[in-house]
Each structure stands twice: as structure tokens, then as C-alpha cells.
Amino acid sequence: GIQVEQSPPDLILQEGANSTLRCNFSDSVNNLQWFHQNPWGQLINLFYIPSGTKQNGRLSATTVATERYSLLYISSSQTTDSGVYFCAVGSRHGSGNTGKLIFGQGTTLQVKP
Amino acid sequence: GAVVSQHPSWVICKSGTSVKIECRSLDFQATTMFWYRQFPKQSLMLMATSNEGSKATYEQGVEKDKFLINHASLTLSTLTVTSAHPEDSSFYICSASSPRLAGSMYEQYFGPGTRLTVT
Numbered sequence: 001g002i003q004v005e006q007s008p009p010d011l012i013l014q015e016g017a018n019s020t021l022r023c024n025f026s027d028s029v030n031n032l033q034w035f036h037q038n039p040w041g042q043l044i045n046l047f048y049i050p051s052g053t054k055q056n057g058r059l060s061a062t063t064v065a066t067e068r069y070s071l072l073y074i075s076s077s078q079t080t081d082s083g084v085y086f087c088a089v090g091s092r093h094g095s096g097n098t099g100k101l102i103f104g105q106g107t108t109l110q111v112k113p
Numbered sequence: 114g115a116v117v118s119q120h121p122s123w124v125i126c127k128s129g130t131s132v133k134i135e136c137r138s139l140d141f142q143a144t145t146m147f148w149y150r151q152f153p154k155q156s157l158m159l160m161a162t163s164n165e166g167s168k169a170t171y172e173q174g175v176e177k178d179k180f181l182i183n184h185a186s187l188t189l190s191t192l193t194v195t196s197a198h199p200e201d202s203s204f205y206i207c208s209a210s211s212p213r214l215a216g217s218m219y220e221q222y223f224g225p226g227t228r229l230t231v232t
Contacts, residue, residue, distance in 0.1 A: 031219035041151075041204055043223040086156065090219050099145060099210055099219040103157045 002027040002091040006104035013077050013111050021072040021107045023087030031090030031101065032063055034072050036083050043086070046072070077111045084108050114140050117209050119224035126197055126231055134192045134227045136207030142187035143209035147221065148180075151204040163190055197231045204228050 003026040013019055025032070034046040047054050047061040049070065054061055058077075063070040074081055088101040116139040126132050136146060145164050149157040161177075163169040163184035171177045179201075181193040190209075194201055205228075208221040 031221075033220065035223070041206070041226040041228070043157075043206065043208075045220075045222065048220045088157075088221075099221075100147060100159055100162050101208075101221055102159070105156045 002029070002089060002102050004087060004089055004102050004104040006085075006087050006107050008107060009105065010108045011110070013109065015077060015079060015111055015113050017077050017111075018073070018075045019077060019109070021074070021085055021087075021109075023070040023072070023089075023104055025068050025070075025087075025089045027068075028092040029065065029089045030092045031088075031099065032070055033088050033101065034061055034070070035086045035088065036081075037086060037106075038083055046085075074109075077109075079111045079113055082109055082111045115214055115222040116140050117143075117207065117222050117224040119207055119227050121227060122225060123228040124230070126229070128198055128231055129196055131193055131195045132197055132229060134194075134205055134207075134229075136190045136192070136209070136224050138188045138209045138211075138222075141209075141211050141214055143190075143211050144187065145210050146184055146190040147208045147210075148182060148190075148192050149206045149208070151206060151226075153204075157206060160192075194229065197229070199231045202229055202231045 005024045032050045035043040049063045051065040058075045060073045084106045086106045088103045120135045148160045151157045161169045161171045169182035184190040206226040208223045
């Protein structure tokens with residue numbers, strides 16, 4: 001099945017700094033989503049981005065499908081950005097094309113005041 | 114839009130008993146619902162995929178007789194953990210998708226999760 005790798009596994013930033021999180025995947029995708037998991041466990045949808053570039057406030061994301069990677073940019077980080085960021089992909093191939101997502105291991109971000 | 118709820122948010126049960134977790138799509142009809150499991154400090158692992166009115170498709174290694182999934186309507190799916198044991202203690206999260214939602218038929222929206230503790 002499709003493999004998903006996220007880097008770095010952990011990241012510590014000072015408030016106000018910028019960061020880039022990376023997601024590599026091993027096959028063609030029809031779905032790629034970025035999530036932020038808050039301290040209570042809720043997954044917050046950040047981007048649905050199987051290709052192209054999107055921006056939402058201080059966050060932006062780019063997926064280069066032909067090279068099988070996606071990047072999540074966080075600018076001017078705030079303490080509330082702390083938490084775990086997951087990339088999840090849906091393979092274009094595989095039996096039934098059910099739309100299921102495979103999650104990476106996540107990047108744990110800590111933003112210090 | 115695209116809100117998914119779960120109930121209960123947390124539950125404690127005794128070993129050997131069964132627990133039912135509900136997942137509802139509140140403002141859309143979900144053609145497909147998914148159930149995930151997450152252990153502390155780990156990623157989410159897909160347990161099963163369910164479509165309304167049909168049997169769930171379980172991932173390899175997931176016991177279908179232990180984790181019963183019912184998707185009775187386009188807004189409700191349930192996960193029943195039967196004869197629960199301490200090793201079933203985990204965070205269970207559901208998600209839902211619909212081709213009618215803006216974005217993509219494949220985009221998933223997640224519930225807030227249910228924390229299960231088996232004593």
C-alpha cells in the first residue's frame with residue numbers, strides 16, 4: 001500500500017517564527033489532507049490539497065503531485081499553533097478506490113512564547 | 114458546514130462488557146463513514162470503511178466480530194466494541210465523506226473522538 005512519511009517528527013519554535021512541514025508519499029493520490037490535532041484530540045481540517053497551492057491566513061500548503069510531496073507552511077507562529085500536524089493521503093489505486101486515508105506519523109509542533 | 118459528532122466523548126467500562134459509539138453527520142448526508150483508532154502518541158490507523166446499507170470493509174488485522182460496525186442511515190454509523198478488554202482501551206475517531214460536499218467526494222471530516230477505557 002501507499003506509504004506516507006512526514007518530517008520533521010518534532011519541531012520547537014519561538015513565537016513569531018516560520019516553519020515548513022513536509023509530507024512525502026509513495027504513489028499517485030486522489031486525496032491529500034492536512035490536519036491539526038488539538039490537545040483534546042479533535043482533528044481540524046486545514047487543507048484538502050491533492051495538487052496545487054492554497055492559502056488560509058497564516059497557513060499555506062503546496063502539493064507537487066508529480067514529485068509526490070506536499071508542504072505545509074506556517075508563518076508568524078503562535079502558541080495556539082502547538083499540537084500535532086498530520087498529513088493523510090488517499091491512493092488513486094488499490095481495490096475499490098474507497099477513498100480511505102492513510103496517515104503519516106505526524107509532526108509535533110511546540111511554539112514557545 | 115460538514116460537522117461530525119460522536120457520542121459519548123469518553124466512556125469507562127468493565128472488562129467483558131460491550132460498548133457502543135455513535136458517529137453522526139449533522140449537516141450533510143454521508144455516503145461513506147470511516148472508523149479510526151489512535152493509541153497515545155501515535156498516528157491514526159484505519160479500522161474499517163462503511164457505506165450506508167452495506168457491510169463494512171475491515172482493514173487487515175481488525176477483528177470484525179469484535180468491532181461491529183453498522184451504517185444504518187446516511188447520517189449515522191455505530192461502532193460496538195464487544196467483550197471489551199483492557200487492550201481495547203484507545204481513542205476511537207470516526208470520519209465521514211460525501212460526493213455532494215464542496216471540495217471533493219474524497220475529503221473527510223472528522224468527529225471529536227471517543228476515549229474508551231476498559232478496566
